[in-house]
Amino acid sequence: MSTLIDFAPLYRSTVGFDRVANLLENAGRLTPANNWPPYDIAKTAEDRYRIEIAAAGFGVDDISITQQQNLLVVAGSKSESVDAEYLHRGVASRSFERRFELADHIEVIDAQLENGLLRVELKREIPDEMKPRRIPIAAARSGVGPNETKQIAAPPRAA
Incomplete structure (x- = not known):
């Protein structure tokens, strides 16, 4: 009778926990002498x-x-x-x-x-x-500062 747990389904939704699953499997197999x-x-x-x-x-x-x-x-x-x-x-x-x-x-x-x-x-x-750290979010740069206005090309004036 096998009492091993299959951790394969967990691998689909986790990253980097394969070592933990291996430790749990090995702990179940080994009995201290x-x-x-x-x-x-x-x-x-x-x-x-x-x-x-x-x-x-x-x-x-x-x-x-x-x-x-x-x-x-x-x-x-x-x-x-x-x-x-x-x-x-x-x-x-x-x-x-x-x-x-x-x-x-x-x-x-x-x-x-x-x-x-x-x-x-x-x-x-x-x-x-x-350690967890907060990542600052910068506003997207459009090339125009917050107090500047951007002029769209105006029709040329005749002199």
């Missing part, structure tokens, strides 16, 4: 977001954050410590990689690791060229 570490995504303001990842046991040097065009990759890798023989390991220390698809113009502005919680702050920065 694991759900570790747990994370939250929050919208903190109109154009600000926060991703919080539970990374207990990981230090600043164990985690890397990479932003490519529309992709944020958070990876954690911890080296095995051989300073003790563990009788029980309850704190997870396995490597992880989380990928987040980002919308256009989303930038990482800050990342902090505090009390085992990694916070990544994001902001949507729309370039000035992309």
Whole structure:
């Protein structure tokens, strides 16, 4: 049984949304292999977001954050410590990689690791060229100013 949605009819009336349709199709096909570490995504303001990842046991040097065009990759890798023989390991220390698809113009502005919680702050920065702007409309020029009159050729006068 296929649960894929056909977005072809939308292509007739939209321009440039094919990437969004592809993301929706791919999200429906992929099921995450694991759900570790747990994370939250929050919208903190109109154009600000926060991703919080539970990374207990990981230090600043164990985690890397990479932003490519529309992709944020958070990876954690911890080296095995051989300073003790563990009788029980309850704190997870396995490597992880989380990928987040980002919308256009989303930038990482800050990342902090505090009390085992990694916070990544994001902001949507729309370039000035992309922001709505008012276009002035000029009156058509007829070659005559608003206070000038145009003389139509008069018949020649005899002297």
